[in-house]
Amino acid sequence: MNRALPVLTVLAGIIVLWYAAAVWMNATWVYDQAERAGTTVTLAEVIPQTMVQDRPLLPPPHQVGAEVWKGLFGQAVTSKRSLVYHAYITFKGTMMGFGLGIVFGVALAMAIVRFRVVDMSVMPWAVISQTIPIVALAPMIIVVSSQMGLTGRDLPKAIIAAYLSFFPVLVSMVKGLRSPDQMQLDLLKTYGAGEWATFLKLRLPASMPYFFASLKVAVAASLVGTIVGELPTGAIEGLGARMLIGSQFGEPLIMWAALFASAILAGLLIVAVGLVERFARARMGVPA
Amino acid sequence: MKDTLNPQPPVIEAQGLQLVFQTADGPVQALKDVNLVINRGDFVSFIGPSGCGKTTFLRAIAALEHPTGGTLTVNGMTPDEARRKRAYGYVFQAAGLYPWRTISGNIRLPLEIMGFSKAEQDSRVARVLDLVELSGFGKKFPWQLSGGMQQRASIARALAFDADILLMDEPFGALDEIVRDRLNEEVLKLWARTGKTIGFVTHSIPEAVYLSTKIVVMSPRPGRITDVIDSPLPKERPLDIRDSREFIEIAHRVREGLRAGHLDD
Structure with a gap:
């Protein structure tokens, strides 16, 4: 309370x-x-x-609420008019992008921490990549991936989402993998531990708090990326497409309902990540 | 006579040891012409002001630093070889337990890295927990233990793989005096029971005198040995031995040695 x-x-x-x-x-x-x-x-x-x-021009809260309610419960969830259906499409894209972003972010962080060359050559580009507006980049990614013969929008959407979500993971993991102090590294040296053992036994577990802190940012970024990926070039499914349709056809209620649906989705995702984090922290012996 | 018939090789032997650090301000001589012999079963304390090279010397024995001149052997091998033979356990000033592992899990860490079998790990963890009187705390996480108990756990971790040599770098420096007294007593008991060779860095004169069979007094700029005192105190040492005349005499000599080191400045 x-x-x-x-x-x-x-x-x-x-x-x-x-x-x-x-x-x-x-x-x-x-x-x-x-x-x-x-x-x-x-x-x-x-x-x-x-x-x-x-x-x-601006629908009052009760109208938006009624529209969201209608969108969620007014029809079968498989209907094209159902917000649940569109939210599921967006959720799917978000999760794919999130997974891709985590894999890419963690792998790149490992390489950066291990190889000084990668640190010096790749890290600046990772930072620069985030200064490019994703709205400008998204249509290009979609066009290029269809040129490469990738049908469907799932993969390009996931790539756009991953483009946004890998970065917080990367930055946090670099910090996390470097967090063990000299004494802890020396201790492992006295055991004759190799690089791989040092990574598995020390660096990786030590980076976990940083990792989970980054996941909340990453999942939100992934959702934004997915929605942006649903905007351009005639997508008809997903909350992003819904927002665009609402705006193009002058139906502010549809737009606002989709906006709120994505806010609810974001909230649920962050709560879910929080639960995973709590579970992991409990497993790692952090006092509650 | 026994020694001449069956001469035991020294555990640690340093001859003309030099160690120079290259820093941004130019070279710093951390150790200069260090000669020292440590025999099996010795309890050797290194005492001196900061910058005297006592920690550097301990780290050189553990192959964490590499000498730039002279020779240093551990069990007749180079420090690097000795590490591969698991010759020593190292205890740092901070317990440095992994917060995400239980006490047992922390003690298990070196055993996992060295590839002991699961059953062997379990029995060794139980044995060293008992040795440092932490039986029953194996399932606790480090934050649930006091600072003194954490340091005992880190000693157990260093003992788990049966190294002959225990190197301790100001292990009780961060603890209060009451806890420190108790742990000193326990370390002596542990030493008596296990017969290990112990190298112990400290900046406390009473601690050095109370624990050691051999006290190495060092002085800074450049780091060097100014005095080596073989303690006449008996092996059995109750805490109140610190009020005895012999104890006070040794402490006095250590203090003189430290002062002499400073006169050279």
Whole structure:
């Protein structure tokens, strides 16, 4: 309860501001309608009308909530109109990109920590890679991968997601694999431990807290990457495609519902990663 | 007479040992012309101010540093060869237990690396836990133990693979005096029971005198040996031996040796 109260307070504040903004933004349409009809409306008449428009500039929270509810539970989850269906497509892409990003990030971190040459040659490029806007890169990745004969959007989407998610893993793992101090390395030396034993017994376990800290960032980045990968060139499935459709067809409710669905998905993913982390920490003897 | 009939080779022998570190400020002479013989079963303390090379010498024995001149042999071999023969266990100032391993798991670490069988690992862990009086704590994680218990666990870890030589680098330096007294007593008991050769770095005069059969007094810039004292104290040493006249005389000589080292500056 002590933790929920501040969060709920902020939530209440956001909802109040949101309603105020919805009234303010949607009122323009109501006044225009009245002017065209040659009538006048009072403020008391305007406010209810800002709450129920089909295509509001800013849908009020209850409309978004109703749309999300309808999207989640209004039809079979296999329907093309179901947010569950689209969220699942996005979830699948996110997980593929997440897995790919972890593998790539960890492998690169291992190489960087092991070989000074890789550290000096590759690390700067890894940093530069993150300065390129993914929105510009995503269509290129999709075009190139279809040129290479890769059908379907799963793989290019996963690559875009991995492009964003490998970086936090890489940076954390480099730090984590280098975290053992000289004394711990000397200790293993006195046992005559080789490089591989040092990696398995010391560097890898020592890097785990860093790894799990990076996973939360990486999974969120992977979701963003997947959604961006669903935007360009006529995708019809996934939350990203849903947002684009809503925006192109002037259906703000669809857009907002997809936005909230992705927020919910992000929340669930982060909670799931948190649970995995807690389990791993318990296994590694960290005091609860 | 026994010695002449059956001469035991020294465990550690240093002759004209030199060690120079190349630093950004130019070369630093960490050890200069160090000559020392340590025999089987000796308890040798190295004492001196910081920078006198006592830790460097211990690290050179363990092949963690490499001398730039002179000779150094461990069991008649080079330090590197001796390491491969598992000649020594090393105890650092910090216990350095892995927080993600239990106490048993930590003691098992060198055994895993050296490829002991699972059953052998279990029996050895149980034996050394008993030796440092930590039986029953094997399943605990390091954070659940006090600092003194953690250091005992790290000694058990160094003992697990039956090295003849135990090298300890200020192992109790970070502990309070009451805990340190107890651990000193325990180390003596351990030494008596196992007959190991122990090299022990310290900056505490009472600790050095209480523990050692041989006290090596060192001084800095350049790191060198100024005095080697063979202790006349009996092997059996209750804590109150520290009030005896002999004890105080040795402590006095150590203090003189340390002071003499500084006069040269």
